[in-house]
Amino acid sequence: GSGRTRHNDATVVNDDVVVAANPAVFGRAVVTGLLGNQVATVRVTVTDDEGATTIGHTDVWMNAQPVAVASAPRGVFLPTTVFTANAFDSIDIDGSVASYWWSWIVIAVDAAPPGFSCTGRDTAVVTCSGLTERAVVRFTLTVTDNEGGTSSSEASVTVKFPTVVDAGQDQLAIASSAQAGAMRAIHLDGRRTVDSDGNIREWSWSMTLGAPGLVFANGDTATASIVSGYEAADYVITLTVVDALYTTLSSNVNLRVLMLVDAEVVGDG
Template identity: 30%
Template sequence: MKTFRVASLCFLATLGLVAAACAPVTPGGGGSNNLAPVPVLTATPTSGDYPLVVDFSSAGSTDPDGSIATYSWNFGDGSPLVSTADAIHTYTTAGSFTAKLTVYDTANKSSSATTLITTTTPPANVAPTASASATPSVGKVPLLVNFSSADSTDTDGTIASYSWDFGDGTAASTAADPTHTYTAAGSFTATLTITDDDGATDTADVAVQVNANVGPTAAANSNVTGGQVPLTILFSSAGSTDPDGGITSYSWDFGDGNGSTTANPTYSYSIPGAYVATLTVADIEGETDSASINITADAIPNVAPTAVAVATPSTVRQGLAVSFSSAGSADSDGTIASYNWDFGDGGTSSIANPTHAYLLAGPFVATLTVTDNAGGVANATTTVTVTPNLAPTAAAAGTPSSGKQPLLVSFSSTGSSDPDGT
């Protein structure tokens, strides 16, 4: 006897008889006409070391005569059931587990599918290996250092964290490759601590030497150290050095209120005197040093003036004026600043061309002194002869010399004379 399902009726193909409606037994219950859903279970991965995270999927599950209404996941390790279409589950112990997906259609008919998940005990964690480097590792304060953990490794996982102790009491850094500035001189040990994804740690040290700055040394030079003004000097800083860096600035003080910021200046002294020229050099850290040169600027030797004294007249009767002249007096390298006359009879004058009357007879030497603008002095003399005054001779005549009164007389001085004058 054969049974055929046609629509919702069952037929008995024997003797042409039609059997009564029937409902064959199907898994999971449901009406006699309902077809069971078809589950499809996919798991990725299906094996590995615990903790093993597995992605479960019901994609592809179908219901031939309807739709899937609910899902039920049993992961086989005693954990609670999950009712989502897809699930993620973590197996935390070693073993073999049968994961089962059960799907239910709208008539509550169900079907199940299973897969085997195998987990194994993971090998013991291998600690990471720390490697620390510093660039530069030696320098002068302040020293900026680039630290690197680039060669640190973890053979069975990943490095989860970094911690740098710079060894100078400052705050640690959690960057893999930090930079740090050392602000004090000394020997420091920077320590790198790394931690892997299983919590194992390792450390590595790197030495950093920070040296104190050594100041520069100044050397001041000049082509000459003395001479007459205007005195032009070529100054030089050759020989100035800085043993651990470079000289960044030069400052010259010429000692007369002037200066220069060039390394090798040229300067001219225009005023006589003694000067101290000082060079100050500075390095990149601001430390300085100075060196000095003594400079003597001499005045040009003064040429004394020339004095010329002339008296007109050179012979004169006492009481009469004499004109004195300094014409012809000169100063070849400057000017005559003052004139002083001593007339030889106690009289003086400070004008260039005075007049003077001698009240006494005799020879007198008049002296002219001229002084130039640099203090040079010259003298010149001239002799004046003063003769005594002779009395005049009087001659008197009257015409007539006698007669009766009233008598008109004409008087005459004819014959009167003055032998040395009028």
């Protein structure tokens, strides 16, 4: 006959899949709720004005979007001027990553970077060089899969001068055995430690060589003290810091302790 109607339903792959016919547009329906990498089989029933029907089926597939992962070192320390960012961890679970595209901006700290450049914009690895002053490079990676799906990810690299850790000058401490019950404190000073890009996040003083038993006061600050537990011995004291980029660095100071023995004087009578 001349008149036709069309009805759509689906083999549901989960409770959220809905197939709705659009009566204003012949032969068109909207499938919603289908998750990435899932297939719904849609049954199409066509009925003419004489009541005759025909049933057909078609599969509806939803492309899973790729996952972009931009990876780069958190910090690059001058005078090193070459570094890379990569997309090696980017994936597409139902196909493949077909293309990469990198963009970037440079936020200069000290001066504009006229010599900065990057190569490999359309590859999995972008290589950059030319920064000679402190700066932050912010990358945006966009990946496209074989079905045209896209995803983006960001990563930042801070270019800075390296943190300098200084545990202070080597020390010689002289104590008396008569002070055993009240030892004088031996002071440690790491305030010459410098992070050019911000404050030190963590401080930690510890003994790495010597007789056990040292007791530290304020051992999580720049200026600590050994308040007890030492004896006549050579020690190596280590200052460990975590800088603004969460880089862990350390410096040693040598400590020699000499103990005076107090002689008891006995009279003749």
